[in-house]
Amino acid sequence: MAQAATTPLSDALSDPVQMGWMQGFPPPPDKRITQPDSNFFSFPKLRWSVCHIRELVPTAQVSRGLGAPTPLPYALDESIDALTFTPLNSTSTMTWQDALAANYTDGVLILHQGRIVYEKYRGCLDETGQHAAMSMTKSLTGLLAEILVAEGRLNDNARVSSLVPELQGSAFADATVRQVMDMTTSLAYSENYADPNADIWTYSAAANPLPKPAGYTGPNGYFEYLQTVHKADQHGQQFGYKTVNTDTLGWILSKVTEKDVATLLSERIWQRMGAEQDAYMTVDGIGTPFAGGGLSAGLRDLGRIGLLMLQEGSINGTRLFPDTVVERIRAGANKQHFAQAGYKTLEGGSYRSMWWVLHNPNGAFAARGVHGQTIYIDPTAEMVIVRLASYPSAKNASIDPTSLPAYQAVADYLMKAEQTP
Amino acid sequence: MAQAATTPLSDALSDPVQMGWMQGFPPPPDKRITQPDSNFFSFPKLRWSVCHIRELVPTAQVSRGLGAPTPLPYALDESIDALTFTPLNSTSTMTWQDALAANYTDGVLILHQGRIVYEKYRGCLDETGQHAAMSMTKSLTGLLAEILVAEGRLNDNARVSSLVPELQGSAFADATVRQVMDMTTSLAYSENYADPNADIWTYSAAANPLPKPAGYTGPNGYFEYLQTVHKADQHGQQFGYKTVNTDTLGWILSKVTEKDVATLLSERIWQRMGAEQDAYMTVDGIGTPFAGGGLSAGLRDLGRIGLLMLQEGSINGTRLFPDTVVERIRAGANKQHFAQAGYKTLEGGSYRSMWWVLHNPNGAFAARGVHGQTIYIDPTAEMVIVRLASYPSAKNASIDPTSLPAYQAVADYLMKAEQTP
Structure with missing residues (x-):
């Protein structure tokens, strides 16, 4: 099941839960993402690492302070998913929803x-x-x-x-x-x-x-x-x-x-x-x-x-x-x-x-x-x-x-x- | 100004701001506390490190969630500082306030x-x-x-x-x-x-x-x-x-x-x-x-x-x-x-x-x-x-x-x- 170097796994196939990264106690050795030898910032490990940077390296807090957050108001519009657009250098259209996967959106x-x-x-x-x-x-x-x-x-x-x-x-x-x-x-x-x-x-x-x-x-x-x-x-x-x-x-x-x-x-x-x-x-x-x-x-x-x-x-x-x-x-x-x-x-x-x-x-x-x-x-x-x-x-x-x-x-x-x- | 091994610096003298740890851009080399070679968990560096663990090693978040905190009510009593007690194995008394420094309280x-x-x-x-x-x-x-x-x-x-x-x-x-x-x-x-x-x-x-x-x-x-x-x-x-x-x-x-x-x-x-x-x-x-x-x-x-x-x-x-x-x-x-x-x-x-x-x-x-x-x-x-x-x-x-x-x-x-x- 080798991937050609030029064809990365799709959004769905590279989903970090689907891939099994860092699951289990302990995670199996081939499913670990660690410092420094596993190249944690390479795809598809990247799909897990982008949410777990602090677990891999030292970090400084950017404190929100101690008060109550101010919630953002909602006015959800479900029709956005179906909006279409034409990608640059393309002749066919794509929906907003399809663009999420095309962009490996988190x-x-x-x-x-x-x-x-x-x-x-x-x-x-x-x-x-x-x-x-x-x-x-x-x-x-x-x-x-x-x-x-x-x-x-x-x-x-x-x-x-x-x-x-x-x-x-x-x-x-x-x-x-x-x-x-x-x-x-x-x-x-x-x-x-x-x-x-x-x-x-x-x-x-x-x-x-x-x-x-x-x-x-x-x-x-x-x-x-x-x-x-x-x-x-x-x-x-x-x-x-x-x-x-x-x-x-x-x-x-x-x-x-x-x-x-x-x-x-x-x-x-x-x-x-x-x-x-x-x-x-x-x-x-x-x-x-x-x-x-x-x-x-x-x-x-x-x-x-x-x-x-x-x-x-x-x-x-x-x-x-x-x-x-x-x-x-x-x-x-x-x-x-x-x-x-x-x-x-x-x-x-x-x-x-x-x-x-x-x-x-x-x-x-x-x-x-x-x-x-x-x-x-x-x-x-x-x-x-x-x-x-x-x-x-x-x-x-x-x-x-x-x-x-x-x-x-x-x-x-x-x-x-x-x-x- | 060498300290005998058995006499650590006092609370006041080991205060981390007083010591100058990690101050300045960059901090002077002798005032840096880093991983792994500076033994960051030894006194007196400890007095800085206990508040900065995440800046030295990877950490996992313990999330408070996203809601508003519930503030603790106050009924401050200033007379506590003057309370006295007799330390174990001692005959003289000590005030609560003095105990703070005696214990290197943060x-x-x-x-x-x-x-x-x-x-x-x-x-x-x-x-x-x-x-x-x-x-x-x-x-x-x-x-x-x-x-x-x-x-x-x-x-x-x-x-x-x-x-x-x-x-x-x-x-x-x-x-x-x-x-x-x-x-x-x-x-x-x-x-x-x-x-x-x-x-x-x-x-x-x-x-x-x-x-x-x-x-x-x-x-x-x-x-x-x-x-x-x-x-x-x-x-x-x-x-x-x-x-x-x-x-x-x-x-x-x-x-x-x-x-x-x-x-x-x-x-x-x-x-x-x-x-x-x-x-x-x-x-x-x-x-x-x-x-x-x-x-x-x-x-x-x-x-x-x-x-x-x-x-x-x-x-x-x-x-x-x-x-x-x-x-x-x-x-x-x-x-x-x-x-x-x-x-x-x-x-x-x-x-x-x-x-x-x-x-x-x-x-x-x-x-x-x-x-x-x-x-x-x-x-x-x-x-x-x-x-x-x-x-x-x-x-x-x-x-x-x-x-x-x-x-x-x-x-x-x-x-x-x-x-x-």
Whole structure:
């Protein structure tokens, strides 16, 4: 029953319960997912691991505080499942429901005008679980930075080395905070997950909280690694998606506030948005939260993040930060800088403060993470979609064709439904 | 400024903020507490580590669920600080307040008739933190077992091997579940933390979720280790405090319920007692929660556990389990079996279902953990005391002299105050 390397197991066949991962006391050896030797982040193990990160590595709490959560209101609409759309580069249509399996969806939430109209849990996730947010973590780090900018506590024109002297000898030294926030730094650094020699793997080795292998002489942790990154060309010329920018931004935030990113995220957002669950962040070997990708959180809590962005900084009648924060993010960045990076599924877009801005007619913008994670905010349709997934391959370019048109179809439907009550 | 080996730093001098542990971005190398080489569980690092276990090792969530917490009512009594008592083996008196520093207290909560009369956070702990419960975890595992016994789902007269066939060749095979619950198994196993060759350290190596050292050929995880424990003499003859009993009990619970102990603790207790915070448990390399000592939890949530025991299974007007569960625990076990173990500070006591029963005039019983952890329940005084600490040495025999008489003094005071309103 060998699978061809190019044909991963289907959504149904790779379901983690179906696969039997980590079931039994003890689980049979061939059904265990462990650190460090079982490659827990590879498909199909990934379908279990995305809900169990904390059981595999050390993590820092993102506390929701101690008060009562503020429940999200419901107005469920069962007709969403039957909505159809045409995937990118396709001629036949697909239903919303079919797209769930096509995308190896673990959880999906749709909010319209602040109410939950659709909610589904699949795979490893349920409503009490937390799912890896992957690079959506970046958007929260970027949001925290924009908040500090709006408060005048962080000057986005400052040189990074003026805030983090340890980065003096690195590529980041003469970059501005804004260039880091918008990822227009020019770094000699490859983040091609498909290339086993890419710098991202050296970075991962430095960041791994487990003991370093015998003879390891590389950097230990994010902060040491960032100091080793070299400059490629002039900063500010084009967008280049590199996670190290976000960890540099996290370091900047910690230098400015004297708090780690997990604590900031708790104090500024999680404790104030009516969250139902604590979230958490993975940490490196010296306790630094992974600002570029370490968050795990509940589906509805990520929905609250989306609402907060849709509602320009307010939720449950409470303002968490100035509306200018969202306005600046939503406006996007330089489209020419973005175009040079060649994102075929996001043509005409830009990347601003670690958020993906589509510049489409509805003004949508999104947090996005590998393997299919998204918080998609459509201000025109007053819609938020959160989708958590464990798609076999990392690249969203494979996932967007059955996702972005689906989100637009839901937006169109919700706007139409609104007009014909 | 070298300290003599026998004179640990004082409470004030070992305060983790004062010591500077893990402060700064990054913390200076000599102020880091990391896995695996810095011996994070040794004093004075312990004073930081007890509040940060999850940042050092993988953990499983003990979910509080998603509802609103049920706040505990307050009736604070400032005069408790000045209460005096005479420490065991002492002639001079000490105040309650002075006992806090003497015990390296991180958090203490006193409940009287269901209301908080005293609450203090010190050291690494605050009200949003979780502190290592250490062996108090055992009492929760024992409580879960008693609940299943009361429900008829677990026969405490059954042989262990009938429930866990994997233990057939081990010391536990012909022990009854009750002997495991009361720790009257006879095991060739040493748990003297002061002895570097004690079996507890082999056990710890097996349980460590980090990768095994090169050449390691020992057992991996709790379940494999338990199978290697040999019998010493006949079971049921005397009490012998050995953590492996609790992990065997945890395995039994999982075989019976098909759920791990963290999930059981969440479903049976944490989701139903109005908890404010999730708790968590450390796990071994195959994801097994440490039933014998892995819990970390918030101070007030441990107070809720105490209330639940004081109120014989009910809290906030909800019954979580039959009152017979607490009655059976509180009644204690064979005092002769206990006496042979030679606990000088607990003479006349017994150990029942992983709870310490004092058999004192007030009928007090307690969960206890090394380095000074306790949930102390005094049914006569309608009092619960939770004390979380990071005392330099593990043994409670060093901590009891300034603890047990202090608890009695508070009980006496509360009963007297009640009579003279």
